[in-house]
Amino acid sequence: MENQNWERELLEKVALAAVTEQTRARRWGIVFKSLMFxxxxxxxxxxxxxxxxxxxxxxxxxxxxxxxxxxxxxGEDKNANADSIIEGLRDAVEDKHTKGIILHANSPxxxxxxxxxxxxxxxxxxxxxxxxxxxxxxxDMCASGCYYIASASDKIFVNPASLVGSIGVLMDGxxxxxxxxxxGVERRLLxxxxxxxxxxxxxxxxxNETIYMQSLLNQxxxxxxxxxxxxxxxxxxxxxxxxSGLVWSGEEAVKIGLVDDFATQKEVAxxxxxSENEVNFTPQEHLMDRIAGRLxxxxxxxxxxxxxxxxxx
Numbered sequence: 001m002e003n004q005n006w007e008r009e010l011l012e013k014v015a016l017a018a019v020t021e022q023t024r025a026r027r028w029g030i031v032f033k034s035l036m037f038x039x040x041x042x043x044x045x046x047x048x049x050x051x052x053x054x055x056x057x058x059x060x061x062x063x064x065x066x067x068x069x070x071x072x073x074x075g076e077d078k079n080a081n082a083d084s085i086i087e088g089l090r091d092a093v094e095d096k097h098t099k100g101i102i103l104h105a106n107s108p109x110x111x112x113x114x115x116x117x118x119x120x121x122x123x124x125x126x127x128x129x130x131x132x133x134x135x136x137x138x139x140d141m142c143a144s145g146c147y148y149i150a151s152a153s154d155k156i157f158v159n160p161a162s163l164v165g166s167i168g169v170l171m172d173g174x175x176x177x178x179x180x181x182x183x184g185v186e187r188r189l190l191x192x193x194x195x196x197x198x199x200x201x202x203x204x205x206x207x208n209e210t211i212y213m214q215s216l217l218n219q220x221x222x223x224x225x226x227x228x229x230x231x232x233x234x235x236x237x238x239x240x241x242x243x244s245g246l247v248w249s250g251e252e253a254v255k256i257g258l259v260d261d262f263a264t265q266k267e268v269a270x271x272x273x274x275s276e277n278e279v280n281f282t283p284q285e286h287l288m289d290r291i292a293g294r295l296x297x298x299x300x301x302x303x304x305x306x307x308x309x310x311x312x313x
Contacts, residue, residue: 064277065269066092066101070136074110074145082117084283085149089118092281093125093132100133100273101281102265103153109144109166112220119227122152133273137265138162143247147258148224151231157263158250164258167228168245169221171213174201232257 068088074080092098109115122134136142136150138158143166150156158164180187180202187202198209225243229236235257236242242256253259263272270276 062277063097063099063275064279065273065275066095066098067265067278067280067282068092068101068103069280069282070103070105070107070146070149072107074107074114074149076111076114078110080107080110080114082114082121085118086121087283088281089121089125091283093129095279095281098132098279099275100135100269102268102273102278103134103136103150104139104265105136105142105146105150106139107143107146108141109146109148112145112148112169112224115145115148116223116227118149119152119231122149123231126152126154135268135272137263137268138164138250138259144168148227151228153231155261156259157261157268158253158259159264160249160251160262162250162253163247164250164253165242165247166245167224167243169217169224170245171217173199175205176201177204235260 066088068085070080070085072078072080076082089101092101125132126134133155134153136153136156138150138156139162141163142150142156142158143163147165147167156164189197189200189203191197195209195212197203199205199213221243228243237255237257239256242258248256248258250259250262254261265278266276269278
């Protein structure tokens with residue numbers, strides 16, 4: 001009887017092992033088939049990629065107003081980056097049917113470097129094409145780096161409730177020195193260079209380093225102020241608060257010369273530029289990039305679900 005039980009248990013174990021092995025093989029088969037599908041799809045995408053390039057939104061056959069979006073935070077790794085905005089500007093300028101350009105602005109600002117690149121490009125275009133109007137139309141907000149860029153345009157139009165300004169520069173961070181002392185945590189930091197760990201949040205702040213960083217911020221601030229003064233000229237009604245970092249409503253901004261008038265994008269296109277046909281020249285993400293990104297995320301989730309049950313822990 002014991003022999004029969006032993007043989008039955010052995011057979012059950014062998015059968016279970018076989019089933020487990022088949023399950024693993026089936027899962028790996030699905031994984032490799034998925035990999036092959038992605039590989040073939042990538043080859044197919046490369047072959048037709050030029051045909052799926054992002055195109056401008058609108059009818060380009062007739063005279064039009066070129067629209068370029070300046071939306072969200074400005075930064076090299078953000079949607080609102082200098083390369084993208086400048087590419088849109090240059091495409092719009094090169095199009096013989098473009099009668100004027102509108103920057104559709106809704107941004108809290110961001111990188112001063114990226115903002116300066118776009119500002120300089122607009123100024124360059126104005127020198128080469130003085131008869132091609134470039135306007136900025138603000139929806140909700142045009143602050144800091146966004147206003148830096150907008151100040152280079154011919155005119156800035158807002159809604160009375162828009163927020164405009166914030167002509168200032170900031171650097172923020174945290175200090176954990178007291179918290180570490182209370183927790184009994186020792187900071188062990190080695191550097192080569194007396195200021196290499198400047199403003200390290202885990203060590204006490206040094207007055208000379210704070211003064212140095214403040215001087216850098218002041219330099220960038222002065223560059224910002226100079227750019228705004230060049231762009232806006234005599235329209236500015238300067239006051240001590242104008243360059244302090246404050247923001248104003250669109251209604252107040254008109255009064256102090258930060259912006260020019262109230263108007264919507266459609267009103268500027270139709271009544272000022274004279275072409276209500278709008279074509280968006282903001283560079284669009286390639287269709288294949290969108291598909292590949294979503295495919296990659298989906299495939300990663302699928303692969304993870306297949307591999308987790310057979311992982312060694």
